[in-house]
Amino acid sequence: MKRVLVVDDERPVVETIELMVRRDLSAEFSVVGEASSGREAVEKAQTLAPDIVLMDVWMPGISGLDAVREIRARGLACVFILVTAYERFDIAREAMELGVLDYLLKPVVRDKLAAALRAAAAFADRRFELERREIEHREREERLRSFVEEAFLRAVMSGDGSGFDPERYRAALGIPGTRAVVGAAAFRALPGSPDPRDEIRGLYGSFRQAVRYKTRALAGPLRSGFSAVLLPVSGMDSAEAEIEALRVGLTQALYSELKDGRIRFGFSPAAPLGEAPASWIAAYRECLGLGSADGFGPSNPAASAAARREDEKAFLESLVSGDPDRARWALERILESMRIAGEPSVSVRYRLIGLFAEACRNLEVRGFLGTGTAGRLLDLDGLRSAPGMEGLAEAARALFSAIAQAVGEAPRWSVPVARAAAYIREHFSRPISLESAAASIPLSPARLSRIFAEETGRTFSEFLTGVRIEKAKELLSEPGASVKLVSAACGYPDPNYFARLFKKETGYTPTSFASVSREGTDEKP
Structure with missing residues (x-):
């Protein structure tokens, strides 16, 4: 339904038009407002946003044509129909220049009003459709430009x-x-x-x-x-x-x-x-910060080697301290210095592999990576087999992203709790206790017990058992694993006690778990 604003300083004209619309054209049009002057018409058009404006030509103050001009200047998409008592060429010409669609002579006849309103509605619909298509065309052009721009900059990068x-x-x-x-x-x-x-x-x-x-x-x-x-x-x-x-x-x-x-x-x-x-x-x-294109980094080999060592140190420290972006920055500097040196030699490649291996070990020891996660990330075949410098750089970035994601998902414990967790991971195969862990920090056993449970959600003993059982599951998955040897390797000298505890924690006996793991079925917990 189209919204109509009626503008005329003669009250009978306004009432007649409103009556005809309400009685005969209410299914298609609705009179949403009326105005008796050009200035009021401008204000009503601004607030009511009509689709069609029936505009008288001669009114007090500014004329109907001046009102049309002002409404147009404000960017309102109205369709205008002039209502006038005179057929004058100069008015018709000015109206056409302003984009007025049609005009009605007073007194307004119902059939002509209906025809003019329907023509205005059809014009508004066509204009809306054209505007919609133009917007779609611009959006397609913008998407295409964005695609070309991205392809161009990717080629540059x-x-x-x-x-x-x-x-x-x-x-x-x-x-x-x-x-x-x-x-x-x-x-x-x-x-x-x-x-x-x-x-x-x-x-x-x-x-x-x-x-x-x-x-x-x-x-x-x-x-x-x-x-x-x-x-x-x-x-x-x-x-x-x-x-x-x-x-x-x-x-x-x-x-x-x-x-x-x-x-x-x-x-x-x-x-x-x-x-x-x-x-x-x-x-x-x-x-x-590696210099300009004509310098290609430090010319002094000793300075270059020192910078590389500083970057490696920053890489390791930043990962442990929870600043992966600083670590990524250091990695990019390392990769760029490698790229400058040409195709990576075997020694350079294995130095990068060693750097990642050390990073994973440090994170595992400090409790930021679980044993299984660290083991998965330490599968460094991607770095060993990556073709050329670009392939090696992409493999290094992918591995770093995986490490940073795993670290980001790990709980960020306080320093005493992280050290206690690291102590457990380092010494789980030995007879350890809350007292020995507290002494290594150092911290009183009572305080360590309290903050450890608060931050990890588990007691010290439960955490130790979890680490040992996870390691046992890893060892039992190996071909030829002996329950007795696995028990001893995980800090349980009594294999019978180990078997009872393992079943309590996993629902499997060590022997059945090893069998299921080796068969590769979905029954493994």
Whole structure:
């Protein structure tokens, strides 16, 4: 049903039109308001949002045509029908220029009113459909542009200049000129963030919005905590000014994120668009603090080795301290220094494998990774068999993401409780007690017992039993496992006591559990 506003300073005319609509056209139209002057018509149109306006030409104050002009200026999508006592060419011409659809002569006749309203309703429907199609077309264009923009920036972020053809993208993206500045953006959640991955996605969203609405640059996809920004420049003379404008725009939009280090940028010098992949590497290196493209990192081998050791130390410490983004940053620096050295040698590859192995052991000892999870993550065949430097880097990032996810899901205990849990995991095969664990921290047994139960939800003894039983299940799954040897390896010198306890905890005897595990059935608990 279409909404109608009736505007006329003659009350009988208004009442007659309202009566005809209510009596004969109520299934199609509804009079939602009336006005007796041009100014009132403008106000009512603003508040009532009618589909159709029946507008008298001559009224006190501003005329009907002036009211139409003002309503149009305010962007309201009304269809106008003039109501007039005179057939004058000058009025008709001005009305046509304002987009008035039709006019009715007074006194208004029911059939002509119905025809005019139906024509206006059909016009409104057609206009709505055209607007809807135009919006859909724009949305399709925007989706296509976003797809092309992402494909273009992905090609840039690959760092591989072979086969890179910017002309494929220039026309679709409307890139002017043949030169560009490439920037790298790194995103890092603050330590203690409840959901670092979600925070990084939020930072990337703020970055992408700032690039899109505050600059004329292009923003790349989010990959391993990094993204790219590409700014076309007109020429060498204007490059510095355009780069400065980009920096200012990003700084204004992302001031707090840049100030606290959650977002960091690096930029390449202006270069031909065809060299964008190489420019990305330069910007990426600057973002990591490894130097510019022409420096390729520290020239002193001793300094380079020292930096590598510092990055490895930061990687290990950050994982244990609960700062996975700092660890990821350190890993990216390690991978970049490896990439600079060329294809990874066997020794370099195994040094990276050893770094991940040490990280998993540290996390397991401190209670942040369960034994089974640590064992699964320590399957490092992906790093051993990854082809080339790019394959190795992708495998390392995937493994790091799996470790960071497992650590993020682990409970974050206090230092005394974490140390007690680590003590249990390290010494479960020996006769240990609450007293011996408390002495290793050091802390009084009573206080350790209380905070351990509060934070883990289990008593010290229950936690110790759980660790031993999980290890026993792991050992019993091995071919040829002996219940007696497994019992001793898990801190139970009496195999009979071990068997009773194992059945109580799992519902299986050690022998039946070993049998089910080796058969690979779904009955394993």
